[in-house]
Amino acid sequence: MYSVLFKLFHRTPIFQVLLSGISFLVLMVLIAIRLLYSYGISASFSNSTPHLTAEWIAGETSDYSKQSALQSVFSNSQEIESYSLFTRGTRPLLIEALGVGMVGTYRFEAPVEITGIDLSRHPFAIPIDQATSLINEHENAMTERELAAQLMIGRNEVVVNRAMINLFAPSPGKINRFLVQDIESGTSLSEIRIVAVLNDMIDTPRMFLSLPLAQIILEKQAIQGLHARVKNFDRLQIVRDSISKLLDSGVRVSSWVDGQNRQQKLFRVFDSIFWIIAVAILTLSAITGMLGIYRAFMTKRNSIAILLLLGVSKRTFYWMLASITEISLLGGAGLAALLFMSGYDTLNEQLLLSVQAMSPVESPELPLLPFFYWNGGMFILYSVLSLIFLKVILNTRISLK
Amino acid sequence: MSAIVSASEKCPVEQILLQGGRFELGSRTSLFQDSRPVHEVQIEDFRIANFETSAADFVVFAKAQKMDFPFLSVLERESREQPCRPARGVNWFGAQSFCQAKGGRLPTEAEWEYAATMDVSGQQQKFRWPSGNKLPPIFGENEISGEMEFSEEEEDELLEEEDESEEEFSEENLDDAELEKLIASDEGDLDDDALEKLLAEVDEETGTKEEPSEYLHRELVNVQKTFRGLNGLHGMLGNVWEWVGDWYSFYPKASQTHPVGPEKGFWKIFRGGSYQNVDLQYENSEAVLLDPTLRNRAKPEEAFAHLGFRCAWNAPP
Structure with a gap:
């Protein structure tokens, strides 16, 4: 009986394997991209930015005891890699070129977001590994550590972002000196040396510099808060919660994830698209698979009718076809896994190249456990959908006998 | 010392055999935190070039390999005019290929630091600099540096x-x-x-200049004229940074045996500082980047005009 039934549907498994294999492959690629973006790339972006930021809710303070108390909580934590006090402010500035090699004098007038950071401890919160060094007096670009040392030791060194450097004309490929002045009074505030350009995607002109220099330019001594980096990025939320408990209620602790609104929004958009595409693929693929069975059903309807007359039950039909479908899906999953593994390096490379063109992120590892869970989930969903469709077909077609 | 491994007669390079041993990798006082935690490392015997690879040697190799990279024309000119200047502007892959063609490899990070700071022949002691516990004098400005400390044998x-x-x-x-x-x-x-x-x-x-080789130089100099430090190795501090084989990652706390770094990574490490870093000093202090324990890093495909390399070889069994 079973062999007769199998002969009736002998072409169905091949069709199912190919169809489900392609569907699974597309889903695996989508899942991999999603996981790489959500885990690896997020973690990579965090390499040079503060993981945690603690700020006084009431605003900046010059109270040294408050600053010390805040620092001591972080210095006592075994989970913290480094921390630095910071101040931030936006001020309209007039910046005038002083450097040799600049043709003429260039004046820049715009509000600039100024972030001053305690640079005595490396790594600090200026993302210099995402910055391009300008050419130094040796006609050479500086390496990352040279840039860090320049910032730590120099008094006037600053890093600006692309939005700010683009406002200077001509493009200053070399390190140059500038005079920062108050835009209204014209009072000279300080001399600065722009040593690197941050490759961020933010449209506001930004300037990163040492805390004392920022305090001079912003003309305030107050500290806004503290940036910290955790030793283990995976424990970020746990550390954030534990640190928050140790601090008084007047301090708000936000994590790197909270601070990356732009990326978080982009990720949410991607996530929505992922779900829509994934569900669409699953449904279409399952429907197409069932249409294949339905087609076989229709072409063999005479034989099926005879079998039913001979006493084969609907249940037997259903389990027979369900078994064929499930085995075919397993075959499809295996095929997809093979294709995925053989093409993974190329996929990863292409993905990374496109991302690294914007920002120097590390090559993230695909987190295998979540990858297996996700794919397992997709397989189960696909199977359930297929079985439901099969049931519907059988219930409608069997009556044709 | 053993085989001469240079293609250029003017700037011959020799392999120095260093006996392995245990030492503490890293520094508790480095400017950068990633030199910590200091941890014990067991190094096997290995050989390392006594000089940085010269421009002349690398150009011969690059031409044979039909290599093309932005700095090649500069190196070609230098190989004609100043053949013993260090090869520089070479990315990690180029450096590794060169060393492999010489039957060797780039030194591991631990080997490099071992060679730069450990007095292998004498007391198996780790020094702060390849010159001992005092920074080598800077050429033309002796008052900055003070005296060098060498063991009696080295003296x-x-x-x-x-x-x-x-x-x-x-x-x-x-x-x-x-x-x-x-x-x-x-x-x-x-x-x-x-x-x-x-x-x-x-x-x-x-193949030399009149300048003394116990000095650090503010300018790029021939590889033989770079500062000669512990174990007879020249230029382990200054002149050009040197690529090592390892991918960058944080140091572990546990002791290690002949570590070669992680299998994958994003940055490759380079060590030793360059002539451009001689003047970057805290007030009345030493050049902060001329620290043999300091770890610099860049993507392996990147190249800098002050970044070169030297080769290492496994010691024969």
Whole structure:
């Protein structure tokens, strides 16, 4: 009986394997991209930015005891890699070129977001590994550590972002000196040396510099808060919660994830698209698979009718076809896994190249456990959908006998 | 010391055999936190080039391999005019290929630091700099640096070398024509240009310059004239940064045996500082980037004009 039934549907498994294999492959690629973006790339972006930021809710303070108390909580934590006090402010500035090699004098007038950071401890919160060094007096670009040392030791060194450097004309490929002045009074505030350009995607002109220099330019001594980096990025939320408990209620602790609104929004958009595409693929693929069975059903309807007359039950039909479908899906999953593994390096490379063109992120590892869970989930969903469709077909077609 | 591994006769490179041992990798006082935690590392015997790879040697290799990279034209010019300048502007892959073609590899990070800071022949002691516990004097500005500390054996070795170099330029060792030129110069018969030319000729013949090699230099110099430190290795501090084999990652706390770094990564490490970092100092302090425990990093495909390399080899079994 079973062999007769199998002969009736002998072409169905091949069709199912190919169809489900392609569907699974597309889903695996989508899942991999999603996981790489959500885990690896997020973690990579965090390499040079503060993981945690603690700020006084009431605003900046010059109270040294408050600053010390805040620092001591972080210095006592075994989970913290480094921390630095910071101040931030936006001020309209007039910046005038002083450097040799600049043709003429260039004046820049715009509000600039100024972030001053305690640079005595490396790594600090200026993302210099995402910055391009300008050419130094040796006609050479500086390496990352040279840039860090320049910032730590120099008094006037600053890093600006692309939005700010683009406002200077001509493009200053070399390190140059500038005079920062108050835009209204014209009072000279300080001399600065722009040593690197941050490759961020933010449209506001930004300037990163040492805390004392920022305090001079912003003309305030107050500290806004503290940036910290955790030793283990995976424990970020746990550390954030534990640190928050140790601090008084007047301090708000936000994590790197909270601070990356732009990326978080982009990720949410991607996530929505992922779900829509994934569900669409699953449904279409399952429907197409069932249409294949339905087609076989229709072409063999005479034989099926005879079998039913001979006493084969609907249940037997259903389990027979369900078994064929499930085995075919397993075959499809295996095929997809093979294709995925053989093409993974190329996929990863292409993905990374496109991302690294914007920002120097590390090559993230695909987190295998979540990858297996996700794919397992997709397989189960696909199977359930297929079985439901099969049931519907059988219930409608069997009556044709 | 063993085989000469240079293609250029003017700047021969020798392999120095270093006996393995245990040492503490990292520093508790480095400017950058990633030199910590200091942890024990067991190093196996290995050989390392006594000089940084020269431009002349690398250009021969690059031409044979039909390599093309932005800095090649500069290296080609230098290989003609100043062949013993260090190869630089070479990315990690180029450096590794060169060393593999010489039957070797880039040194591991731990090997590099071991070679730069451990007195292997003597007391198996780790020093702060390849010069001992004092930074080498900076050329032309002795007052900054203070004295160097060497073991007695090293001092003897240095004195012997000094004697040898004096002998080399003694009258007996010069041929008649050279002697005549020198005597003429003594008598004032040579003008400044002619004297400079004569000195340049002597330099070219010997592959050296008149500057002493126990100094750090503010400018790029021939690989032989770089500072000579522990274990007879030149240029482990200054001149050009040097690629090592390892991918960058944080140091573990646990001790390790012959570590080679992680299998994958984003940045490759380079060590040793360059001539451009000599003047970057805290007030009345030493050059902060000229620290043999300091870990610099860049993507392996990146190249800098002050980043070169030297090769290492496994010790024969």
